[in-house]
Amino acid sequence: MQKEKSSEWPLIDAFGICRQTILPLYRRPTFDSALVTQLLFGECYQTIAMTSDQQWFKILHEDTGNQGWITTQSLKEIPKNDYYKFLNNDFQVVTSPIAAIEYLGSNLYLLPGSRLHFSDLELFNWQDHLGFTGSIRSHSVKAKREELIDIALKYVNSPYQAGGRSIFGLDEHQAFELIFNIAGYSWKSGKIPGGKIDPELVLPGDLFIFRELEKKQVKYALYLGAEEVFWMDNRIKVSDLSEWEAFLRNSKDKLIELETRSIIS
Template sequence: MQKEKSSEWPLIDAFGICRQTILPLYRRPTFDSAMVTQLLFGECYQTVAMTSDQQWFKVFHEDTGLQGWITTHTLKEIHAEDYAKYLNTDFQVVTSPIAAIEYLGTNLYLLPGSRLHFSDLELFNWQDHIGFTGAVRSHAIKADRSQLIDVALKFVNAPYQAGGRSIFGLDERQGFELIYTIAGYSWRSGRVPGRKIDPELVMPGDLFIFRELEKKQMKYALYLGAEEVFWMDNRIKVSDLSEWEASMRKSKDKQVELETRSIVN
């Protein structure tokens, strides 16, 4: 049944998977709407509604907790059993800046965070069977501090883009969530993982969070060691910690809070 006074038709028990390099999700079912987020190859979603003309579908991305609209031409349906399997079993995460896979008879380029649903326990060499080139890591194995930093540095110079989740455009919050997710840590819908620590105990791989309480905004900096941090300043950059702190002091918000979190075990 159509929602009252709405052009959305609700759907249940419908699932899909991203089968292109980047799949944008829009705030409204129109191309001139703002982009909410992007899905990467191999990420799964649940369809929750469609327009009355069936040209747009609203989808929910469980990993980020975000939802938005995609066109019917980009919808790739999968069975509920496959959706549950892909979310709850190990998979390979692309870590190289650009990888490639043979898909539908041609090369499809993949970006960091893309997913290949093969486990390290497979009885065959899946890379040879699917024609994959690039670097991956098992999502089930959490990265150590050095490995996490290696993942992050792949995104240096990525420009800011609202809703972006790629090296070609990165939303600050979603970008940091993506980096930790690639490294095997769950960071869903703004719920920062790990535990608070004293700033004096910070180690490489730990996270500085600057909260502007009135604006309800957060700024992040990944500590790299040797007083250097990885952060967003219109683009992802590496600089001295003092430069990031000076930038945060320019905030006009009267209520601010600085938190340091240890995420890597």
């Protein structure tokens, strides 16, 4: 049934998968709307609504909890059973800055975080079978601290882009969620995993989280060791911890909070 006073029609039991390099999700069903997020190749979603003219579909990316609108042309439907199989089974995650796969007769370029739904238990060499070039890791294996940092450093110099989830443009919050997800750790939007630790016990791979409580803004920094941090300042950068602290001191918010958090188990 159509929602009252709305051109949005709800849908149930409809599912899809991203089959392009980057799939933009918009806040409203129009191209001049704000970018909410981006899906990467192989990421699955639920289709939860459509416009009355069936030109736009509203989707939910269950892994992050983000919702947004995509065009009919971008919609790639899959059966319900495949959707839950892809979500619950192991898969390979692209880790190289640029990878490629033969898809529909041509090369499709893949970015870090893209998913290939094959496990390490497959009986054939799927990389040769699919014509894949690049580096991948098994999502079911949680990365150690050194590997997590290696994943993060591939994004150095990526510019800021609201809603971005690629090396060509990153949303600060979604960047850290994506990096930890590539490393095998689930991080849904707004729900930081792990637990608080004493700042004196911080190790490479742990997070510094700075909150401006009045503005309701959050800044992240990944501790790299040797007093260096990985953070966003119009672009992803690596700097001395003192530079990040100096940046934070410019905050005009009277209510602030600094937390140190460990996600790596």
